Amino acid sequence: xxxxxxxxxxxxxxxxxxxxxxxxxxxxxxxxxxxxxxxxxxxxxxxxxxxxxxxxxxxxxxxxxxxxxxxxxxxxxxxxxxxxxxxxxxxxxxxxxxxxxxxxxxxxxxxxxxxxxxxxxxxxxxxxxxxxxxxxxxxxxxxxxxxxxxxxxxxxxxxxxxxxxxxxxxxxxxxxxxxxxxxxxxxxxxxxxxxxxxxxxxxxxxxxxxxxxxxxxxxxxxxxxxxxxxxxxxxxxxxxxxxxxxxxxxxxxxxxxxxxxxxxxxxxxxxxxxxxxxxxxxxxxxxx
Amino acid sequence: xxxxxxxxxxxxxxxxxxxxxxxxxxxxxxxxxxxxxxxxxxxxxxxxxxxxxxxxxxxxxxxxxxxxxxxxxxxxxxxxxxxxxxxxxxxxxxxxxxxxxxxxxxxxxxxxxxxxxxxxxxxxxxxxxxxxxxxxxxxxxxxxxxxxxxxxxxxxxxxxxxxxxxxxxxxxxxxxxxxxxxxxxxxxxxxxxxxxxxxxxxxxxxxxxxxxxxxxxxxxxxxxxxxxxxxxxxxxxxxxxxxxxxxxxxxxxxxxxxxxxxxxxx
Numbered sequence: 001x002x003x004x005x006x007x008x009x010x011x012x013x014x015x016x017x018x019x020x021x022x023x024x025x026x027x028x029x030x031x032x033x034x035x036x037x038x039x040x041x042x043x044x045x046x047x048x049x050x051x052x053x054x055x056x057x058x059x060x061x062x063x064x065x066x067x068x069x070x071x072x073x074x075x076x077x078x079x080x081x082x083x084x085x086x087x088x089x090x091x092x093x094x095x096x097x098x099x100x101x102x103x104x105x106x107x108x109x110x111x112x113x114x115x116x117x118x119x120x121x122x123x124x125x126x127x128x129x130x131x132x133x134x135x136x137x138x139x140x141x142x143x144x145x146x147x148x149x150x151x152x153x154x155x156x157x158x159x160x161x162x163x164x165x166x167x168x169x170x171x172x173x174x175x176x177x178x179x180x181x182x183x184x185x186x187x188x189x190x191x192x193x194x195x196x197x198x199x200x201x202x203x204x205x206x207x208x209x210x211x212x213x214x215x216x217x218x219x220x221x222x223x224x225x226x227x228x229x230x231x232x233x234x235x236x237x238x239x240x241x242x243x244x245x246x247x248x249x250x251x252x253x254x255x256x257x258x259x260x261x262x263x264x265x266x267x268x269x270x271x272x273x274x275x276x277x278x279x280x281x282x283x284x285x286x287x288x
Numbered sequence: 289x290x291x292x293x294x295x296x297x298x299x300x301x302x303x304x305x306x307x308x309x310x311x312x313x314x315x316x317x318x319x320x321x322x323x324x325x326x327x328x329x330x331x332x333x334x335x336x337x338x339x340x341x342x343x344x345x346x347x348x349x350x351x352x353x354x355x356x357x358x359x360x361x362x363x364x365x366x367x368x369x370x371x372x373x374x375x376x377x378x379x380x381x382x383x384x385x386x387x388x389x390x391x392x393x394x395x396x397x398x399x400x401x402x403x404x405x406x407x408x409x410x411x412x413x414x415x416x417x418x419x420x421x422x423x424x425x426x427x428x429x430x431x432x433x434x435x436x437x438x439x440x441x442x443x444x445x446x447x448x449x450x451x452x453x454x455x456x457x458x459x460x461x462x463x464x465x466x467x468x469x470x471x472x473x474x475x476x477x478x479x480x481x482x483x484x485x486x487x488x489x490x491x492x493x494x495x496x497x498x499x500x501x502x503x504x505x506x507x508x509x510x511x512x513x514x515x516x517x518x519x520x521x522x523x524x525x526x527x528x529x530x531x532x533x534x535x536x537x538x539x540x541x542x543x544x545x546x547x548x549x550x551x552x553x554x
Binding site for chain 2: 102111121
């Protein structure tokens with residue numbers, strides 16, 4: 001069993017009227033099973049309403065399953081006595097950078113998590129130093145979060161999660177409100193944490209470019225997993241992706257169209273360099 | 289521009305007073321206020337003035353900042369002085385039409401004015417040398433004993449410090465909404481008071497909705513980071529008394545002693 005495992009997970013959003021009668025139920029996740037290996041970088045893709053954010057909230061025990069079970073590091077998230085243990089092990093970064101920073105000074109915000117779990121003062125300082133360094137925000141530690149850019153705020157939020165020394169970080173569309181520079185900044189930081197510190201990363205997003213560096217891509221639609229594989233495997237199925245209302249990176253699509261048109265291009269090209277190389281090969285290298 | 293607003297009136301320089309524990313400053317302000325109400329003769333007020341002058345000097349904050357707070361109470365000051373001046377019974381000094389001014393009245397009015405001014409300047413010293421956050425921390429720790437009678441002191445302090453963090457964000461948001469409404473022809477400037485108040489409605493509704501949305505998000509983020517109230521919580525920056533704080537407490541005791549002595553002697 002991996003670090004996160006879900007089995008036949010079902011989650012209904014229930015709307016009740018004033019008399020607590022069920023007015024409407026909305027199935028966000030529908031019989032989903034998944035197993036995430038420790039230390040891997042998993043990207044979850046899906047258009048709005050595909051259930052990807054709902055899935056993310058299950059990993060942190062913010063939501064508990066209507067049916068089925070979710071285990072995080074072997075602990076059942078429905079077990080209320082384990083809630084804090086689970087949240088300590090699986091940190092979460094949200095979409096809006098402003099609404100998740102609590103401290104009035106960067107370093108105090110990073111210390112907020114360790115304070116909550118009762119870490120001794122000296123140890124908090126050590127963790128804050130390490131976490132700020134890990135996300136490259138040490139230079140900003142005495143600044144007010146209000147004076148940082150969106151990307152910097154998200155890095156502070158990531159540091160705040162890191163300070164709790166989690167085994168796993170779940171990022172729920174962390175780049176949706178950022179400009180392109182901020183997006184790159186955040187993805188670079190997350191990738192580095194995964195590679196250097198061996199933290200399991202679950203990145204929920206709808207930007208295709210961000211998932212290229214992942215070990216595994218999961219595509220969700222209507223509460224189910226519809227595609228699951230390495231980025232190359234997933235992106236070689238362009239038509240299928242389009243069916244789920246997802247775009248593919250531009251180079252991938254270009255290569256795909258060329259291939260359809262009869263050019264000798266491999267499937268699932270992810271980067272520009274890769275494209276150029278195989279394009280040159282396909283053209284017989286005559287234009288070099 | 290709105291990003292730059294400061295909350296409270298903290299004046300950032302380095303001084304002994306700035307470095308002092310917020311609890312010491314809170315207690316000191318209380319001692320000073322009590323001493324002002326104990327004072328009943330000129331010598332007492334003189335002692336209070338000397339003490340205040342010394343503290344202001346130590347704080348390295350320009351006097352003009354201290355006096356700024358007085359503007360807010362100018363009206364109150366005028367009313368209380370005139371009431372005391374004209375309505376105190378006693379030996380008549382002179383009379384303007386039906387208003388009698390007595391010797392006792394002049395004395396009372398003078399003392400009242402000095403007392404109010406010292407009170408405001410004295411508490412300004414605290415707010416000018418302590419950041420709102422330190423103040424919150426200090427209050428939480430000083431009022432910690434109230435937890436025993438189930439007053440949610442920690443929660444209240446947390447609310448205060450979150451409010452401090454979100455004020456600039458909400459101010460910025462107000463500005464944004466206002467500009468968006470103005471771009472679509474809203475008019476916040478003209479008209480009478482009622483008209484102006486009415487034109488605030490389309491501003492307040494979206495502001496409230498967004499504030500509630502932020503609150504839900506923040507609550508979720510706090511829970512995700514294991515926040516579960518003050519119990520079992522440690523502090524990154526715990527308040528610890530240093531030598532200067534003990535020295536300050538000794539000074540308070542000495543000051544109070546002098547005050548009481550002057551009160552009984554004269």
